[in-house]
Amino acid sequence: MEKIKNDIFLRALKGETLERPPVWMMRQAGRYLPDFMKLKAKYSFFERAENPELATEITVMPIHQVGVDAAILFSDILVIPKAMGCPVDIITGIGPVLPEPITSMADVDKLLHPTIEESLSHVIKSVHLTKEALNNDVPLIGFAGSPWTILCYMVQGEGSKTFDKAKQFCFEQPEAAKKLLDKITNLTIEYLQAKIDAGVNAVQVFDSWGGMLSPADYAEFSLPYMERITKSVHGVPVILFAKGAHYALPQLAASGASALGLDWTVTPEYARSLVGNDITLQGNFDPSRLLSPIPEIQKMVKEMIDGFGTTKYIANLGHGILPNIPVDHAKAFVDAVKNYSK
Amino acid sequence: MEKIKNDIFLRALKGETLERPPVWMMRQAGRYLPDFMKLKAKYSFFERAENPELATEITVMPIHQVGVDAAILFSDILVIPKAMGCPVDIITGIGPVLPEPITSMADVDKLLHPTIEESLSHVIKSVHLTKEALNNDVPLIGFAGSPWTILCYMVQGEGSKTFDKAKQFCFEQPEAAKKLLDKITNLTIEYLQAKIDAGVNAVQVFDSWGGMLSPADYAEFSLPYMERITKSVHGVPVILFAKGAHYALPQLAASGASALGLDWTVTPEYARSLVGNDITLQGNFDPSRLLSPIPEIQKMVKEMIDGFGTTKYIANLGHGILPNIPVDHAKAFVDAVKNYSK
Numbered sequence: 030m031e032k033i034k035n036d037i038f039l040r041a042l043k044g045e046t047l048e049r050p051p052v053w054m055m056r057q058a059g060r061y062l063p064d065f066m067k068l069k070a071k072y073s074f075f076e077r078a079e080n081p082e083l084a085t086e087i088t089v090m091p092i093h094q095v096g097v098d099a100a101i102l103f104s105d106i107l108v109i110p111k112a113m114g115c116p117v118d119i120i121t122g123i124g125p126v127l128p129e130p131i132t133s134m135a136d137v138d139k140l141l142h143p144t145i146e147e148s149l150s151h152v153i154k155s156v157h158l159t160k161e162a163l164n165n166d167v168p169l170i171g172f173a174g175s176p177w178t179i180l181c182y183m184v185q186g187e188g189s190k191t192f193d194k195a196k197q198f199c200f201e202q203p204e205a206a207k208k209l210l211d212k213i214t215n216l217t218i219e220y221l222q223a224k225i226d227a228g229v230n231a232v233q234v235f236d237s238w239g240g241m242l243s244p245a246d247y248a249e250f251s252l253p254y255m256e257r258i259t260k261s262v263h264g265v266p267v268i269l270f271a272k273g274a275h276y277a278l279p280q281l282a283a284s285g286a287s288a289l290g291l292d293w294t295v296t297p298e299y300a301r302s303l304v305g306n307d308i309t310l311q312g313n314f315d316p317s318r319l320l321s322p323i324p325e326i327q328k329m330v331k332e333m334i335d336g337f338g339t340t341k342y343i344a345n346l347g348h349g350i351l352p353n354i355p356v357d358h359a360k361a362f363v364d365a366v367k368n369y370s371k
Numbered sequence: 372m373e374k375i376k377n378d379i380f381l382r383a384l385k386g387e388t389l390e391r392p393p394v395w396m397m398r399q400a401g402r403y404l405p406d407f408m409k410l411k412a413k414y415s416f417f418e419r420a421e422n423p424e425l426a427t428e429i430t431v432m433p434i435h436q437v438g439v440d441a442a443i444l445f446s447d448i449l450v451i452p453k454a455m456g457c458p459v460d461i462i463t464g465i466g467p468v469l470p471e472p473i474t475s476m477a478d479v480d481k482l483l484h485p486t487i488e489e490s491l492s493h494v495i496k497s498v499h500l501t502k503e504a505l506n507n508d509v510p511l512i513g514f515a516g517s518p519w520t521i522l523c524y525m526v527q528g529e530g531s532k533t534f535d536k537a538k539q540f541c542f543e544q545p546e547a548a549k550k551l552l553d554k555i556t557n558l559t560i561e562y563l564q565a566k567i568d569a570g571v572n573a574v575q576v577f578d579s580w581g582g583m584l585s586p587a588d589y590a591e592f593s594l595p596y597m598e599r600i601t602k603s604v605h606g607v608p609v610i611l612f613a614k615g616a617h618y619a620l621p622q623l624a625a626s627g628a629s630a631l632g633l634d635w636t637v638t639p640e641y642a643r644s645l646v647g648n649d650i651t652l653q654g655n656f657d658p659s660r661l662l663s664p665i666p667e668i669q670k671m672v673k674e675m676i677d678g679f680g681t682t683k684y685i686a687n688l689g690h691g692i693l694p695n696i697p698v699d700h701a702k703a704f705v706d707a708v709k710n711y712s713k
Contacts, residue, residue: 190532193693196659243635243657243689275617276636293585294618315585317538347585351535 240273582615
């Protein structure tokens, strides 16, 4: 049985009493790192994500360069639609584009359900290689998109401020939408379990567009699928992050997850009033606030940890780190957490 | 002194006991109306907004065609940056574009502070003409953007999912940002007061991008300016709508406003727990939900009013109506409110 040398992240997920919280950053292996940009200049998105050697190199980068307490496997939530037979392009300056969006039950019926070996073996290979490269220094997190968030892209065909087409599909064709959500859920469970079996130490489900839905619609089109994933995967802690869906925190807390991610619109007091004191919370520094001068970042990090406490809390951003963040500001954020003392 | 024939909207703002709530829809004079699209095909955005005859025709349209209980003057929040000397284009398919965005204190110092007569007399003329056209059938609402939301456009130069450049400006150059917010606030107060003096019966301030900010940053970059506007204008009720900024509802309720707008992520119970029972609430049907079949719209409207009650409540959407909503669905929404009974 492996023993992780720096296991503070896993201990926070177990609820152990800690002197300072662990810290990692969503999109920590990303465009703010000059070494990442060198690889980005040479290889397309899917070349980077689907080549296990490159994915490993990128995953490990922020451990050495920024000093975070956990690694998160470099990949993308859109590997799932791609595996189901929906072409996905990642276009620089635009983001993901799915040129054949889902519009009908017939489109849903045509989707594939491949085995992980057939379609996603490169991800499993990346887990093995990354675990070797990490040498048990820190834990490795695997992730997937929530079924609702994956549906958003599969139906809208691209990023959106409102995901109006995705919502239209759900509200006009709820049966087709739920069949699609079921299919995504089934493959996602197998996918996350395969990553767990290959060695990831925790998994996070990103419901990036949860907050587009009303509480009633969240309960219909997102929550049940998040719950099913959480209850179905086994062997490691599950973290659920539903950006914007503060109203769903009580239900997400009752799902069996070990931790809930928070965006920066939620105060520690409000979050705890919704979820109680048993579950670990993760977040929620505004990524744009990493543009502040370093002394201000240090002050705000201290205030954040004062608010959440050092136990049952994982310091993180409230969404992914932005490409224009100076590396020394990212490092100042991480160091401020590691040097925290009341 | 004028007497408005259908004054249920104003009575809800006063907190009078009512059998059913009044109803209007944000962007009710908009692209879902075929007659609006005919004018849009003939005239550019600013031709429509700056020609008082056209603005009047557009403002009155939804009163007759959909049956709402209040009119809202056809205009745009970006008339303010335009009056301050920032060019604004509205480009079909893209939205607003401000080709000379603010990047420094020097840019802020160069901004104009024109008199309303110099720069916005067409809006005042529109108020006069619209009041005549409405013939006191229903009240007329005037509006402005919140200083933070106007800053978002003036700095970002266009719409955005994150308004990252606007936030960067605030966090890197807070003094310049606050000077800009002050200038916008000063002109906005004069602008709203001029509309009130010309005859509008209520004003609404739209903080469309409030929810991009953390609670602490909202308290620094948006709330004080909303409060100053609310306290400075006089003569009619003020409605504040801060989309996404649920955490600021207690402070907004204490600002002296008569009503607060809500987006669809906030339940009636949560809103009332934050603001108490004295203030009127307005909202919060998900605009995308108007794509549901009409019987489902009727059911959801009833549930919404059951939740908010018929007194101290104004039925509305949680954001602007979408261009792809069928007119009969919009009308079904309005009729469902008007026919409400427990």
